Amino acid sequence: MAAAVRGAKRSLRAELKQRLRALSDEERRRQSLFVTQQVLAHSHYQKASRVAVFLSMPDEVRTEDIVLDVFRRGKACFIPRYRPGSRHMDMVRLASPQELAGLPRTAWNIPQPPEDDPREEALAGGGLDLIFMPGLGFDGSGRRLGRGGGYYDAYLRRCREQQAARPYTLALAFREQLCPQVPVDEDDEPVDEVLYEGCRAPGAGAAAGAQPDTASE
Ligand SMILES: Nc1nc2c(c(=O)[nH]1)N(C=O)[C@@H](CNc1ccc(C(=O)N[C@@H](CCC(=O)O)C(=O)O)cc1)CN2
Numbered sequence: 001m002a003a004a005v006r007g008a009k010r011s012l013r014a015e016l017k018q019r020l021r022a023l024s025d026e027e028r029r030r031q032s033l034f035v036t037q038q039v040l041a042h043s044h045y046q047k048a049s050r051v052a053v054f055l056s057m058p059d060e061v062r063t064e065d066i067v068l069d070v071f072r073r074g075k076a077c078f079i080p081r082y083r084p085g086s087r088h089m090d091m092v093r094l095a096s097p098q099e100l101a102g103l104p105r106t107a108w109n110i111p112q113p114p115e116d117d118p119r120e121e122a123l124a125g126g127g128l129d130l131i132f133m134p135g136l137g138f139d140g141s142g143r144r145l146g147r148g149g150g151y152y153d154a155y156l157r158r159c160r161e162q163q164a165a166r167p168y169t170l171a172l173a174f175r176e177q178l179c180p181q182v183p184v185d186e187d188d189e190p191v192d193e194v195l196y197e198g199c200r201a202p203g204a205g206a207a208a209g210a211q212p213d214t215a216s217e
């Protein structure tokens with residue numbers, strides 16, 4: 001990608017990490033609860049039967065209550081299994097929420113099944129209906145800044161190539177992660193919608209999607 005974009009991403013990442021560090025645990029908990037409620041009421045979530053959920057790191061919207069709800073509703077749950085040092089990531093089947101406690105942790109302290117643990121990969125089975133998207137920053141047009149691994153960008157491209165219908169992508173964010181404009185290059189896949197405290201009419205339809213509002217700054 002162009003050097004200018006790379007530099008712009010690097011400095012925005014640093015700024016967003018700083019902003020996230022300044023959030024108290026209580027504030028993260030409060031906003032996570034809010035976003036979780038939006039998810040549970042969301043039409044795309046309610047109708048999805050195969051869902052990919054990231055297992056949150058401390059500076060991300062907490063997803064454990066979403067994972068529990070996915071199982072409660074009998075949906076199939078998939079979690080990321082990424083290969084460090086590559087851009088490769090699979091979404092592999094999680095059998096139960098109880099299983100999480102026993103999974104080994106990656107270098108980033110994310111629970112993840114070992115590479116030699118045979119599991120159903122979402123795209124090898126029936127594909128995915130919905131992917132929850134992590135990230136450091138998002139803008140009102142659905143542009144997304146991740147942590148720089150390129151894992152989700154590459155995975156969404158695979159979905160596009162291998163699935164008949166593209167999965168719906170729903171980003172989960174603290175309001176502090178909304179940016180006026182996120183720099184992107186040709187490999188960056190946009191998200192369909194960003195959920196955060198202050199976003200408009202979640203679940204009211206894709207057209208209402210990733211619209212900016214006054215929470216952007
Ligand atoms: N919860 C969660 N799981 C996920 C992702 C994610 O963003 N969130 N990923 C999304 O791709 C993949 C893992 N990719 C990751 C890429 C970078 C870092 C990370 O912490 N990087 C350091 C800086 C790295 C460096 O420059 O040395 C950091 O952000 O502090 C973590 C996960 C798959 N699983």
Ligand SMILES: Nc1ncnc2c1ncn2[C@@H]1O[C@H](COP(=O)(O)OP(=O)(O)OP(=O)(O)O)[C@@H](O)[C@H]1O
Pocket residue numbers: 001009087134135144145146147148149150151152153154155157187188
């Ligand atoms: N589909 C792809 N094929 C090959 N390289 C890719 C693809 N998608 C992204 N990349 C490359 O991966 C690197 C990291 O991309 P980028 O900085 O956008 O990561 P990110 O979106 O922050 O990470 P993530 O998607 O894991 O959250 C870049 O060099 C980018 O060009």
Ligand SMILES: [Mg+2]
Pocket residue numbers: 144145146150153187188189
């Ligand atoms: Mg990207």
